Amino acid sequence: MARWELLATVVEHRRRAPEQYELILHAPPIAEAAQPGQFVMVRPLETHAPLLRRPYSILRANPDKGIISLFYAVHGAFTELLSLKQVGSSIRLLGPLGNWFQPVRGVQRHILVAGGFGAPPLCFFASRLAYSLKAEERIIILAGARRRDLLVGLDEFRALGAEVHVSTEDGSHGYTGRVTDLLVHQLENPEPAAVYACGPNAMLKIVAKICTQHAVPCFVSVETPMPCGVGACLGCAVRVALPGGSQWFRRACMEGPIFRAEEVIWE
Amino acid sequence: MNAYPNLQVQLGPLRLPNPVLAASGTFGYGLEYADLVNLSLMGGIVVKSLTLAPRAGNPPPRVTETPAGMLNSIGLQNEGVETFLLEILPRLREYGVPIIVSVAGETVEEFCAVAEKLTRAQGIVALELNLSCPNQMRGGMEFGIDAKLTATVVRAVRSRCELPLIAKLSPNVTDIVPIAQAARDAGADILSLINSVLGLAVDAQTRRFKLATRTGGLTGAAIKPIALYHVWRVHQALPDVPLIGIGGIMSWEDAVEFLLVGASAVQIGTANFVEPTTCIDVLQGLERYLVTQEIPSVQSLIGTVQDIA
Numbered sequence: 001m002a003r004w005e006l007l008a009t010v011v012e013h014r015r016r017a018p019e020q021y022e023l024i025l026h027a028p029p030i031a032e033a034a035q036p037g038q039f040v041m042v043r044p045l046e047t048h049a050p051l052l053r054r055p056y057s058i059l060r061a062n063p064d065k066g067i068i069s070l071f072y073a074v075h076g077a078f079t080e081l082l083s084l085k086q087v088g089s090s091i092r093l094l095g096p097l098g099n100w101f102q103p104v105r106g107v108q109r110h111i112l113v114a115g116g117f118g119a120p121p122l123c124f125f126a127s128r129l130a131y132s133l134k135a136e137e138r139i140i141i142l143a144g145a146r147r148r149d150l151l152v153g154l155d156e157f158r159a160l161g162a163e164v165h166v167s168t169e170d171g172s173h174g175y176t177g178r179v180t181d182l183l184v185h186q187l188e189n190p191e192p193a194a195v196y197a198c199g200p201n202a203m204l205k206i207v208a209k210i211c212t213q214h215a216v217p218c219f220v221s222v223e224t225p226m227p228c229g230v231g232a233c234l235g236c237a238v239r240v241a242l243p244g245g246s247q248w249f250r251r252a253c254m255e256g257p258i259f260r261a262e263e264v265i266w267e
Numbered sequence: 268m269n270a271y272p273n274l275q276v277q278l279g280p281l282r283l284p285n286p287v288l289a290a291s292g293t294f295g296y297g298l299e300y301a302d303l304v305n306l307s308l309m310g311g312i313v314v315k316s317l318t319l320a321p322r323a324g325n326p327p328p329r330v331t332e333t334p335a336g337m338l339n340s341i342g343l344q345n346e347g348v349e350t351f352l353l354e355i356l357p358r359l360r361e362y363g364v365p366i367i368v369s370v371a372g373e374t375v376e377e378f379c380a381v382a383e384k385l386t387r388a389q390g391i392v393a394l395e396l397n398l399s400c401p402n403q404m405r406g407g408m409e410f411g412i413d414a415k416l417t418a419t420v421v422r423a424v425r426s427r428c429e430l431p432l433i434a435k436l437s438p439n440v441t442d443i444v445p446i447a448q449a450a451r452d453a454g455a456d457i458l459s460l461i462n463s464v465l466g467l468a469v470d471a472q473t474r475r476f477k478l479a480t481r482t483g484g485l486t487g488a489a490i491k492p493i494a495l496y497h498v499w500r501v502h503q504a505l506p507d508v509p510l511i512g513i514g515g516i517m518s519w520e521d522a523v524e525f526l527l528v529g530a531s532a533v534q535i536g537t538a539n540f541v542e543p544t545t546c547i548d549v550l551q552g553l554e555r556y557l558v559t560q561e562i563p564s565v566q567s568l569i570g571t572v573q574d575i576a
């Protein structure tokens with residue numbers, strides 16, 4: 001598993017929506033190695049406050065151009081620093097890190113459940129999946145958020161030709177309600193499916209439960225704080241069930257961030 | 268004058284190639300960083316504290332960032348001493364970096380049992396006793412906040428272990444000097460200080476604690492003045508005891524400050540998360556500093572801080 005600590009150059013800084021940005025970074029070895037669902041540890045400036053790097057999922061990677069994209073929403077001191085980054089400036093990156101989404105074989109439907117700002121790794125996954133899709137397979141996107149302006153990646157998903165279903169809690173776009181309602185509806189159809197989800201842990205917990213009830217394989221990308229990103233600090237612990245009934249903690253940065261839904265014990 | 272400053276340091280019975288080490292719990296078992304950092308250049312690695320049996324640790328969330336620092340409550344999650352000896356130590360030995368093993372326990376007996384298993388192993392240069400462990404007999408109070416308990420642990424381990432012994436002190440005390448004295452008198456060859464500073468964080472929006480355990484240990488740049496203070500006080504009181512300074516070291520300047528107030532070596536913790544190569548960067552900065560200041564050796568810098576003119 002190759003990974004690099006390097007100084008990446010900002011190639012483009014694109015505003016996607018109010019307070020939502022995409023950072024396009026020149027980082028050839030990372031772009032080459034990155035797999036969908038992996039993340040990078042980002043250090044915008046050599047400051048003591050904020051002190052730690054933050055993990056960001058890779059939104060897309062283009063090995064030919066040597067670039068990767070990161071999505072972020074401005075919220076707090078760290079992302080404000082990020083938002084000040086000019087084209088041509090540099091950012092320290094460590095990555096690509098963690099495991100990645102792998103398509104389940106022998107199913108007709110790949111259902112990607114994206115909760116709000118959890119969409120970026122699923123955008124990357126959907127784009128790679130679209131390339132390797134077999135004739136009998138299709139991609140279904142279930143994207144949900146509290147409000148319309150918090151939905152991420154709809155254009156990208158649609159551009160891939162995926163079937164996209166949208167929900168908002170306030171009814172400002174698509175179905176009024178939760179994205180997990182859309183999932184229940186999808187799984188009423190017995191056609192074999194696999195589910196891949198990223199979003200708030202509260203959503204993942206419900207997704208996991210629904211999938212267990214329907215006996216559908218499910219992979220979740222969990223969100224935890226990550227001080228080191230490389231397995232050294234044990235700060236990113238996720239409680240898992242071990243065979244035999246005991247429990248242990250796994251590192252979201254190493255054994256994750258993607259876990260089989262049935263092994264996670266939700267706090 | 269020799270153009271190449273002497274970076275070697277002698278801490279009682281322990282000689283290290285240079286004074287920059289990675290602190291326990293912040294560098295895993297070293298292997299986690301082996302592809303990112305040239306381990307063989309480091310002065311040493313203090314591995315994650317080991318207990319007798321594997322420990323699952325505390326529930327998440329275990330960490331949260333604070334101004335210029337972070338709080339953690341990992342809860343001593345580790346693989347246990349047996350797994351370390353069988354699966355980890357043989358691989359870490361390959362890198363040729365001095366290996367110091369941090370020993371933890373909930374009881375004096377556990378400290379001894381872990382130390383006994385390690386003392387026979389090949390390739391360990393010293394043991395460091397993590398005295399910030401919660402003491403089972405005293406409702407989870409840290410061993411290291413009580414001079415008698417500190418002495419009991421150190422003496423018990425000393426009698427069962429031939430390796431150089433480092434006692435790692437907690438800053439969460441009114442006066443660190445009597446505890447340092449107790450550890451030294453009980454047989455510690457070296458003292459390392461400080462471990463993390465007790466603290467807590469609250470989220471005003473959700474009105475909840477930010478850590479599952481409510482309280483945690485503060486580390487990082489924010490604690491450097493506290494750490495410098497404790498090192499300086501212990502060096503004043505016990506000038507003959509070799510000290511390892513720990514707490515908030517982010518740069519080579521920080522490391523020099525610790526040497527000046529009396530540390531013979533330093534350990535770097537949280538900064539490894541920020542920049543995996545911090546230990547090497549600090550070492551190279553220190554070397555340049557010695558050259559430009561025409562100081563022949565690290566050893567000649569120790570404890571030479573002066574009053575303002």
Ligand SMILES: Cc1cc2nc3c(=O)[nH]c(=O)nc-3n(C[C@H](O)[C@H](O)[C@H](O)COP(=O)(O)O)c2cc1C
Pocket residue numbers: 233234235290291292293315316339341343369397435461462463486487488490513514515516534535536537538
């Ligand atoms: C995530 C984390 C885990 C730690 N685990 C241990 C440990 O297992 N044993 C120990 O003696 N100290 C442990 N420490 C304390 C460090 O070794 C060090 O004393 C402390 O972090 C202060 O140094 P720093 O400010 O450079 O981080 C830990 C610190 C952190 C941040």
Ligand code: FES
Pocket residue numbers: 225226227228229230231232233234235236251252253254
């Ligand atoms: S973030 Fe440090 S172990 Fe996962």
